[in-house]
Amino acid sequence: QQQVKQSPQSLIVQKGGIPIINCAYENTAFDYFPWYQQFPGKGPALLIAIRPDVSEKKEGRFTISFNKSAKQFSLHIMDSQPGDSATYFCAAPTFSTGTASKLTFGTGTRLQVTL
């Protein structure tokens, strides 16, 4: 069964720091790797995603780096802010029935950005 290994489990950085969260996958239905952000009491929300035609994707202060040969991808948050404090989940697609697919999620990283 597909596993997605995410690290670290928790992370504390000062405001302005650059937290990095890493994920590794075993097998994937295809190359599409999203990150989700979850605030307490809320469901996860899609933050940013990368497709196979690029090795890096940037949206605002959030960047995904992808290393296909190593089967790894990571999330960098530039100039982190206290409002970024949340739990972050990476995900990878796995086969479902027929040609369909579904996401398998990592175990999550709890990020705290202090003043």
Add this chain to the structure above:
Amino acid sequence: GAGVSQSPSNKVTEKGKDVELRCDPISGHTALYWYRQRLGQGLEFLIYFQGNSAPDKSGLPSDRFSAERTGESVSTLTIQRTQQEDSAVYLCASSDVGGANYGYTFGSGTRLTVV
């Protein structure tokens, strides 16, 4: 509706009782997913509905768990003879096209506590 709606938001039940959790997906979304999130853990896949296709039930942990979906609308997740290990947040997500490479929209979840 504007988002994925789940009810109830909180449910406390006695061990051995049956519970029903409800999910109203975004109107027009053909794909619907259920995930379970235990405290401090990742998102565990339960079941996936895609249009009129047979659902992917590969994540249901035991025969005490079942789910139904009427057409492309409401889904209910039923847990029979609840056990304490069933305590978790149950998250529902939908997408307008099935498959892992389309962003999921999650509801806020139902927090189930079995006492």
